[in-house]
Amino acid sequence: MQSGMKKEISYPEPYAPLEKVNFPIWDEAGLEVYFKREDLSHPFISGNKWRKLKYHLLDALEKKHTHLLTFGGAYSNHILATAAAGAKLGFKTKGIIRGELVSNPVLNLAQLFGMELEFISRENYRNKESFYLVENYPNTSIIPEGGAGELGEKGAGEVLNEIDDSFDFIMCSVGTGSTFSGLLKQAVALNKQYELQGFAIIKNGEYLGDSFEKCGYQNYRYITESHGGGYAKTSDELLRFIQEFSSKTGILCDQVYEAKMIHHFSKLVQSGYYPKGSKIAILHNGGLSGMLSLLVK
Numbered sequence: 001m002q003s004g005m006k007k008e009i010s011y012p013e014p015y016a017p018l019e020k021v022n023f024p025i026w027d028e029a030g031l032e033v034y035f036k037r038e039d040l041s042h043p044f045i046s047g048n049k050w051r052k053l054k055y056h057l058l059d060a061l062e063k064k065h066t067h068l069l070t071f072g073g074a075y076s077n078h079i080l081a082t083a084a085a086g087a088k089l090g091f092k093t094k095g096i097i098r099g100e101l102v103s104n105p106v107l108n109l110a111q112l113f114g115m116e117l118e119f120i121s122r123e124n125y126r127n128k129e130s131f132y133l134v135e136n137y138p139n140t141s142i143i144p145e146g147g148a149g150e151l152g153e154k155g156a157g158e159v160l161n162e163i164d165d166s167f168d169f170i171m172c173s174v175g176t177g178s179t180f181s182g183l184l185k186q187a188v189a190l191n192k193q194y195e196l197q198g199f200a201i202i203k204n205g206e207y208l209g210d211s212f213e214k215c216g217y218q219n220y221r222y223i224t225e226s227h228g229g230g231y232a233k234t235s236d237e238l239l240r241f242i243q244e245f246s247s248k249t250g251i252l253c254d255q256v257y258e259a260k261m262i263h264h265f266s267k268l269v270q271s272g273y274y275p276k277g278s279k280i281a282i283l284h285n286g287g288l289s290g291m292l293s294l295l296v297k
């Protein structure tokens, strides 16, 4: 690089094709279902985590920060994504992990990417913002849990720029809700008409309803019955569904997020919710590292 030349600030574009997926239940209902393969963008900076980090990381690059600090649970996809993205873009990373000291494959991977881990009690975690103040962390971007906030929503919403108007329904799973909020806001900005659907993967997710309403998009449905017993709770039925789905499509889906959406979506299909001939895009937001928890007994 020539001296005096400004280093270009850019964030890699995700590789996430729209792919037609055939699954007997959907085909029998006469639906045309596509997956937006956000799971393919990167093995560990996958799906919406890639998109939610985008503007946080561009902001950090612009401010010439050298460190990233963020928060998450012991199996957090966001923690692993931040570790991998930090390594890729040249940041030192620190992950503040909720709960007692543990070791698991997800945290081990984060450490391989150079992330330093700090474990804090669940009680302190609830007030984490008061412990990790910007003034005590010079040259550091403090990224909210899950890559949330306005910057995260903005990045998450951009996926809609890559889906054309021929679709009748576009759907994603809903954890903290920032991805779905980002979609709703972007659909307003782009003046879209299709129905957006969010599938809750947490129990009692009704509390997010207000924040979705405030996004101002008219045509959406937030489905709260899809949690399958609660966050990260699995059942034999769900695991059997994953087996059936993966063996018939060649696509893996994690038991915490995407399998719950796909499973519940399939039940709605069987109940006749979607008119024959509907064209549907399902955002597959990756998170396959969550499946590693199935290997830990």
Ligand SMILES: *Cc1c(COP(=O)(O)O)cnc(C)c1O
Binding pocket: 047, 048, 049, 077, 078, 146, 173, 174, 175, 176, 177, 178, 179, 180, 254, 257, 258, 285, 286, 287, 288
């Ligand atoms: C984080 C995550 C979600 C939930 O996204 P929110 O923005 O928290 O609602 C869904 N799917 C996968 C695979 C995730 O990693």
